[in-house]
Amino acid sequence: MRWVLLAPWVLLLAACGDDDGGPQEPVDEGSPPEAGCTQGTLESGALSLICFPDSWNGTLVIYAHGYVEPSAPVALPDDEVGGVSISDAVTGFGYAYATTSYRDNGLVVLPAIEDVIQLVEAVRARVKPDPTRTLLVGFSEGGLVAALTLERHPELIDGALAACGPIGDFTRQIDYFGDARVLFDYYFPGILPGTAVDIPPQLRSGWTSTYEPAVIEALTGDPARAAELAAVAGIPVPDAVAAAAATIAQVLWYNVFATDDAQERLGGNPYTNVGRQYTGSSDDAALNAGVDRYEPITLARAALGQYDTGGDLPGPVVTLHTTGDPEVPFFHEALYRAKVEAKGRLDRLEQRSVDRLGHCTFTAPELFDAFLALAGP
Numbered sequence: 603m604r605w606v607l608l609a610p611w612v613l614l615l616a617a618c619g620d621d622d623g624g625p626q627e628p629v630d631e632g633s634p635p636e637a638g639c640t641q642g643t644l645e646s647g648a649l650s651l652i653c654f655p656d657s658w659n660g661t662l663v664i665y666a667h668g669y670v671e672p673s674a675p676v677a678l679p680d681d682e683v684g685g686v687s688i689s690d691a692v693t694g695f696g697y698a699y700a701t702t703s704y705r706d707n708g709l710v711v712l713p714a715i716e717d718v719i720q721l722v723e724a725v726r727a728r729v730k731p732d733p734t735r736t737l738l739v740g741f742s743e744g745g746l747v748a749a750l751t752l753e754r755h756p757e758l759i760d761g762a763l764a765a766c767g768p769i770g771d772f773t774r775q776i777d778y779f780g781d782a783r784v785l786f787d788y789y790f791p792g793i794l795p796g797t798a799v800d801i802p803p804q805l806r807s808g809w810t811s812t813y814e815p816a817v818i819e820a821l822t823g824d825p826a827r828a829a830e831l832a833a834v835a836g837i838p839v840p841d842a843v844a845a846a847a848a849t850i851a852q853v854l855w856y857n858v859f860a861t862d863d864a865q866e867r868l869g870g871n872p873y874t875n876v877g878r879q880y881t882g883s884s885d886d887a888a889l890n891a892g893v894d895r896y897e898p899i900t901l902a903r904a905a906l907g908q909y910d911t912g913g914d915l916p917g918p919v920v921t922l923h924t925t926g927d928p929e930v931p932f933f934h935e936a937l938y939r940a941k942v943e944a945k946g947r948l949d950r951l952e953q954r955s956v957d958r959l960g961h962c963t964f965t966a967p968e969l970f971d972a973f974l975a976l977a978g979p
Contacts, residue, residue, distance in 0.1 A: 634658065635698070635729035639689050641678070644720040646713065649678050649703040652725055655693035660734035661977065662725055663692050664718060665701040666751075668742030668962070672708030672863040673806075679703070697977075698733065700725055708863035711909055714747045715754065722758045737977055739763045741962050742930060746772070749911050749919060749938075756916030763976045765922040765969075766962040768930050770937025772909035773872075776864070778931060780873035780896070782835045783857040785880070786850070788893045789831045790820045794854075799871045799896050801861045809858055814851050821847035833882045834889070836933075838926035838959055849928045849959075856929070870899025872906050913941025915950040922972045926959035 639653040665688070667679040679688070679701055692699040702721045704714045718738065726732050738759050740748030745767020752762040768775040783798040793816050796802045805813055821828040825843045828850065832839045837853055839846035865871055876895050883889045919942075925932045935953055942951045954972055956964060964972075 637693075640728075642724065644702060644705075644717055644724060646705040646717055646720060648705040648717040648720070649676065650721055650724060651678050651689065651699075651701050652721075652728065653689035653693050653699040654729070655696050655698065657696060658698055659696035660731075661696075662698045662700060662722070662733035662736045663977075664721060664736065664738045665699070666714065666718060666738060666740030666744030666747040667701070667704075668740075668744050669860070670707040671859050672706075673859075674707050676703045676705070676707060698725070709860065709867050711743060711746055711750065714744075715751045718747060718751050719755055719758060735760045737761050737763070739765075739973065739976075740767060741765045742767055745769060745921075745930075746909065746911075750909075752917055752919065753912055753914065759917070761918040761920075761976050763920045763922065763972055765964070765972070766924065766927055766930050767921075768909075768934055769911050769921065770934030770941070773903070773906045774933070774937075775930065776872055776906060777875070777878075778836070779853065779856045779860070781875060781878075781880075782837060782850070782853045784875055784893050784896075785831050785835050786817070786854060788889065789827045790817075790824075793817060793820050794858075797894065797896075798857060799861065799865075799873055801858060805858055809855070813858075814855075817851045817854060818844075818847045821850055830883055834880050836931060837928050838931075839928065840959055852961075853928055865902065868899075868902040868905045870902035871896065872898055872902040874898040874903065911938060911941060912945070913938070913943075913947065914945040915942060915947040918950050918952070918976060920972050920976045921951070921953045922956070922964065922968065923954075924956045924958045924960055924963055926957075927961050928959070929961040 635654040635658060637654050637656045639651060642650045642652070644650050665679065689699045700721050702717045704710050704717050706713060722736055736759055738748040738751055740762070745764035746769055748762040749764045749767065749769045752759045780798050787794065787798070794813060795805050822843050828847060832846065832850060837850060839849045874896055876897055880886065880889050880893065921935060921938065923932055923935050935955065939951065939953060942948055952975055956968055
């Protein structure tokens with residue numbers, strides 16, 4: 603559903619040449635790689651794209667894409683935005699470029715790490731010499747993939763740019779989506795079928811045609827309650843009523859489409875709000891007495907720890923985040939910094955923030971500068 607676009611970076615970097623798109627034979631040991639792009643399939647079944655420039659500077663840039671609706675077909679990230687090929691933009695600056703579809707969609711952080719490693723190994727198997735540096739650039743879910751892959755495979759990844767990713771506390775990210783649904787059901791009961799942890803099929807199938815419009819109509823019809831919901835849930839919203847409603851609906855999308863997939867992968871419901879005290883409403887006592895409460899499956903809750911960064915950085919990490927991100931809140935940046943500081947690795951971390959609403963809504967210069975901070979001029 604949601605590719606996190608690399609479009610602004612691509613448009614800035616554009617230095618394009620035509621891609622013949624044809625398969626290429628492996629290069630003999632010691633021979634330089636041939637210019638052009640090759641699509642393939644990794645051992646896991648994930649699709650891959652590997653591209654080399656006419657004159658390679660020795661650095662490999664890997665792109666890790668963001669969250670995609672679980673039911674969507676597996677596909678490589680769209681490599682053309684506004685007529686500009688991502689691979690041509692990157693290779694035009696002398697970098698090799700590689701990306702993968704991952705083997706599946708949905709909550710695929712852990713298998714995506716394996717797919718990224720297989721992608722690096724596929725590049726190394728194809729050409730000699732090996733890359734002098736391998737840099738991993740990820741957005742949204744891909745930002746977490748980038749941070750975790752660097753931590754867990756420093757022998758293959760030299761540095762990471764983690765943009766707008768849930769890198770601070772993955773459990774808190776899951777609770778954020780669950781809380782948004784719980785609070786919506788409290789303030790606007792009867793609009794959505796099911797519950798925060800039980801998503802009926804008709805809600806997913808009818809989201810675009812029926813339920814999302816109903817959500818937006820309810821929110822715009824009572825902007826005061828919508829604003830209170832957003833304040834309690836911690837959802838940054840625009841001042842305009844219609845835009846605020848669309849933003850809240852965008853956050854609810856994750857509860858609708860990601861819940862079942864996450865429960866299947868984790869072995870049950872990981873979300874809980876038992877004991878949570880919601881604040882910031884016009885009547886906190888009534889709110890906390892009236893919201894639905896959900897117990898987690900203990901093992902599923904514990905499984906979320908597999909998705910947490912440790913902060914012991916083996917190489918440089920640059921992060922980039924909008925302060926008003928409604929999907930992956932900005933609180934992740936402070937939590938991540940605290941982890942890195944506790945490990946004594948702040949010298950390897952550069953954090954950049956943009957005072958703007960929206961998820962991954964960066965300008966071309968902001969993206970380019972963040973990449974250069976990692977890659978060097």
